[in-house]
Amino acid sequence: MPKPSVPLSVPDISAFARALARQLDAPPGHQSLLNMLARAAGFRNYQHLNAANTARARLEEPPQPPADHRQVERAMAQWDEAARLRQWPARRAVQELCLWALWARLPAGTTLHERDVNGALNLAHCFDDAAILRRSLIGMGLLARNTDGTDYRRLEKAPPPEARALIGHLSARLAA
Template structure:
């Protein structure tokens, strides 16, 4: 008569090992018992079991969607060789990607005055209209300001894949040599 396997799921192997240790006479050390349990489930030792579960969790995480490189290319065409925005793009999708690249140039976790924000934006574009860029960054939620407009702060949020690809390419362009 074949035996039916009975699965055992233990939320915390360490607590399970402590409880099992109390039932053994003489009880082995905690680490020794963890290694025995890991070997009994097919692993070399407890460290191997931990590494395998950590890798499984990383692999089970949903993969990041790939960047739409055609959109990145359209946005990249708006920038010069020194990674400065040449003109304000006509298409909203391209504008948004360009705003992400400008957002990346603002210092993180720093309160800035309007003059400092304008200075950072003026270094990053050639068409002399920091106000439209600043207002657009605020409209997209990438920049926040006090109600009186005195202090600005970069909103810390993860850029979409296309924005990360654009930021990386512009960073490579901006580096000398």
């Protein structure tokens, strides 16, 4: 009959080694015991174990702050079932979230003419005012244009958590 695997996780290997040494009749030195524990875990020595854990911590993504779903709900109320913006929101915070959703619909890494930007925005809203949306996207730093106003491009930025949640909900509506 195979033995079950029992994982062992200790927050501080040094404190664990001291506690283990107190229970042994003839304990090895602290560093030797740390090396033995590290080898038992599959590492060459304690320094290798420490370096591996430090590297893992550096490579882990920082935790994302949670989205304020009440704000997302307020923004979702501005969109119809076809994921089109029904009206220009009165509150600035809701406007910004809606602009992030419109930003997500613009193609990344391409230069667009004004008529192409207007066309993409007109498909995404119902109140026939692409100019306010375009100007607001530029004002928020999500869209850039040439000095003569002919060419536009989407500026790549990481959306805040609420905007990511809104974009996800609207993408689900578009896919349905």
